[in-house]
Structures are given as C-alpha cells and as structure tokens.
Amino acid sequence: MNLLDRLLLPFTSSATLIEAGGWVLPWIFLTALIMWTLIAERWWYFRRLFPALRAELQAQWQARGEHRSWSARQVRAMLISQAAVAMSAPLPLLRVTVPIAPLLGLLGTVTGMLEVFDGMLIHGAADARSMAFGVSHAMVATLAGLVVSVSGLYFANHFQRRVQHETELLGDLLSY
Template sequence: MFGSLGEALAAGFSAPFESVGDFFHLGGWVLKWILLAALVMWTLILERYWYFARIHPGEFRHRLAAWMERRERRSWHAHRIREQLISELKIGMSSTLPLIRVMVPLAPLLGLLGTVTGMLEVFDAMTAVGQSDVRAMAYGVSHAMISTLAGLVVSLFGLFFSVQLSSRVQVESERLPDLLLPE
C-alpha cells in the first residue's frame, strides 16, 4: 500500500518538473538564456521593492536628520547641501532601474533569436530530407514559437513592473523637496 502511495506521490511531485523539462526541450537552447534574463530582471525588481520597503525610509530619515541639524538653512551654501541630499536620495531610488529597462527589451530579442534558430531548423529538416518532414518541421516551429512566447511573457511582466517602479521613483522624487523644506 505504501509503495504505490509513495510512487503516486513521487509521480505527482515530478509531473510539473517533467513538463518544465519538456518545455525547455521544445523551446531549445535560447530558453535557457531567456530564463537567465528573467532571473536577473526579477532579482532587480525584487531588490527595488525591498529597497523601497526597508532601505529608503531609513535613508530618508538619515538625510532629513542631517538637514534638520543644520542651524542655518537659507544661504546659497545651505540650498546646495539640500540639493545634494535630495540628489543622493533620487540616485538611491533609481539605481537599478536602467538595468531593468535593459532587460525588458532583451527578452523578446532573445525570443526572436529562438524564432530564427527554430526556423533554420525547419529549413535544415526540409533540405536534409528533400521534402517536407512534418515531424522535423513541427519541432522547429515549436522551438520558434515557444521561445518567442517566453520572451514576450518575460518582457510584458518586466515592462509592467518597470513602469510601476519608475512612477514610484518619480512620485517620491517630486515629494522630496517638500519634505526637506529650506525654512
């Protein structure tokens, strides 16, 4: 009884991994690069959310305390120090956004690379056999379509979060001068 139950559990747990393996096999070698691009992009996105949740409030309090400790806040020199504090906060908020913006168009370009290699496999299969071998052509077409699909999905999610993070940086940046009042 436990043997068949254990086998059933093992089969149930391994089934999703087999389908992921099939997905990678059908998509070709380009899917590994798309996965790597997605992992880098998601690491950067999650790092930004962690920054806004944990690091930015402390950085803001630190800069605000430095500004409030100043006795004199009206001179030209004091205004330049205030601008520096605001600029440091803006740089901290937007530090990895350019990398995220690079990863967004990279994923569909990798998908396009998979499309081209998949179609080349179709043409190779057609020339090797001398006629159209449906099985070889189907493998090449699936390779092309799966890599294109994966690249587009990664890019769409990345675009959504990139725009969301950019607007958050813009809102926070516009709010900073009001919070660090020159007096």
C-alpha cells in the same frame, strides 16, 4: 501518480518546456531570473530600506542651523541627489532585461525556422514532422520571451515613476 512524481512535476514540466523551446530558452529563463531578482530587490528597498534613508536625510537637513543660503540649497540638492541615485541604481539593468527577453525569443524564432529549412533540405521536401519540430521551437521561444518582457514592463515603469515621485516628495520634505 505517486507523491514523488507530484513533487517533481514542476521540474519535469520546466525541462519539457526547455526541450520544446530549444537552446535559447535557458537564456530567456536566466534573463527572467535576473529581472525578477531586481524587481524583488527594488520592492524590498522601497518597502523597508528607503523610509529609513528618507528619515535620515530629513534629520540631516533639520540638523542644519540655516536653510536659506546658497550653500544650504546646495546641501539640500546633494541630499536629494543622493536619495535619487540610491533609488534608481539598479533600474538601468532592469530596463535592459525587459527588451532583451523578446530579442532572445526572436533569436529562438530564427533558429527554429532554420531547423525547419534544414529539415526540408535534408528530406528534399516539406516533412511535416521536421517542420512541426522547428516551428514548435520557434513559437515556444517567442512566447517565452514575450511573457518575460511583458511581465517586467509594468515593474520597470512603476519603479521609474516611484523614483520620480519620491524625489519630488523628498524635495517637499526638505523645505527651506
């Protein structure tokens, strides 16, 4: 195996996997790409951007002269709400991508099984080769959908908990 073949191995492996999983696998990969882009963005946000936002909101609150009136409490609630919205803005899309992946895998399963039945109809009997091809499409699509979903499930829940935790901490920082 030469150097070029080794460099192209991930791409040829991906192409082979897509062929084995049928037409639904590129959609599962697109879902995974969207999901992992959102995960990376939220990780970056909480790691780099949110500390500056938290410091800015705390400075705005400390710059107020009084903190005990009704209007001051409303300003505090608004600041906390702004931070919560900024933290959770892309989370609904992330929570949608997690269940879509196994649903796409299920669609691949159904289409793979339809290929099995079509092969049986064409040949008039159960041909092992055509059945194996359809079952292979079905299983690869199912597996890919589940892998994508399970890999994103932790992060979707983690970021949701992080938003709740940071919102509570911000409420403590903006004391009366």
